Amino acid sequence: MQGIRSFFIAASGIAILAMAALFTASLTVAFIGVLAVISAARILTARLKPAPIPVKTRNQRDMRIWNDGKGTIIDL
Structure with missing residues (x-):
């Protein structure tokens, strides 16, 4: 009787460990999948952003830049 009880306790311990x-493995795979989707989305959205267009002024002395506390103002 003691041997059967020991066998069932060992088997249930192994089953719980498995x-x-x-x-844990399924959570790891799910986490890696979420990270892969987020990384792919960041790569795709980076490609969709328009390239900035450089702006040149006629004369640098005509341009005034100041900050009024709400944001930077650039007066061309």
């Missing part, structure tokens, strides 16, 4: 390992 379930915990499977749960």
